[in-house]
C-alpha cells in the first residue's frame with residue numbers, strides 16, 4: 640500500500656499567478672492544484688491536500704502557525720506518514736522555527752515554497768514540492784523536527800535563513816550547515832539531527848514581543864515606546880556580539896519586561912564575558928537581560944513568545960536561552 644502525505648498550503652509565490660487578475664502575481668492556486676502540477680507524485684504516495692491560508696507570508700501570524708501545527712498533528716494522528724507545508728519564502732524561516740519548537744511527532748514536517756512563481760520560466764515550485772515529498776517519505780527524516788526543503792537542499796528549521804531577495808538558493812543554514820541534499824531522486828543526509836527543545840503549543844491571546852535593531856546614534860526611545868504600548872517583551876538586534884549604546888543601556892536598565900539581546904550581524908554566537916564597558920554584554924546581563932546564544936533576533940522573538948505564553952519564569956527563560 641502506498642504511504643500517505645498530507646499537504647497544507649498557506650499561500651506564497653509558489654501559488655501566485657497574474658493570469659486571472661493582472662497587475663502582479665497574487666495567491667491563485669489551491670493545495671490540490673499545486674499537487675496536480677507535479678503528476679509524478681502519484682507514483683509515490685496518496686495525498687490529502689488542504690488550503691489552510693492563501694496569504695503572502697508577510698501576513699501570516701504566529702496564531703496562524705499554531706493552527707497549522709494542530710492541523711498537521713491531526714493529519715499524523717489520522718495516519719499521514721508525513722506532512723508538507725507550502726508557504727511564502729519571506730517569513731518561511733519563522734514558520735519553520737516556530738513549528739520546530741512545537742512539533743512533538745517523530746514523523747517529518749517539511750516546509751517549502753518557491754522563489755519563481757508558476758507564470759515564470761523555470762519556476763521552482765513543482766521541483767521543491769517533489770523534493771519535499773521525497774524527504775517527508777524518507778525514514779531517515781524521522782526525529783529531525785521541522786525541515787525546510789528548497790533547491791534540492793534540506794535545512795534544519797533551527798538554522799535556516801532566507802539570505803537573498805531573488806536567488807533560487809536563497810535558503811542557507813548559517814552557523815551549522817545543511818542537513819542533506821536530494822540527488823537522483825534520493826534523500827541523502829550528511830549531518831546529524833539538530834538539538835531540539837519542545838514546548839506546549841500556546842493558546843489564547845499571545846504575548847506581544849517586538850524587535851528593535853541597534854543603529855548608530857540610537858537613543859533607546861523605541862524601547863521605551865514598547866513599554867508604554869504594553870508590550871510583554873523585546874528582542875534587541877544589538878550591535879556585534881551583544882552591545883548597545885550608552886543611551887539604550889540607560890533605557891534598558893529601567894525596563895520592567897524581559898529584554899533578550901541578540902545580534903544584528905546575521906551569524907555567530909552572542910558574547911557573555913568579554914566586554915565590560917557600559918552597554919556591553921556583561922553590563923546588559925547585570926541589568927537582567929537574557930542573552931540569545933546562537934538565536935538570531937527573529938528566532939529569539941518566537942522563543943520568547945512561546946516561553947511567555949507557557950507561563951515560564953525569568954529563571955526558566957534564561958535557562959532555555961542558555962541551552963537551546
Ligand code: ASP
Pocket residue numbers: 650651652653694695696697726727728729730752753754
Ligand atoms: N512575497 C512572497 C511571500 O512570502 C515571497 C515568496 O513566497 O517567495 O509570500
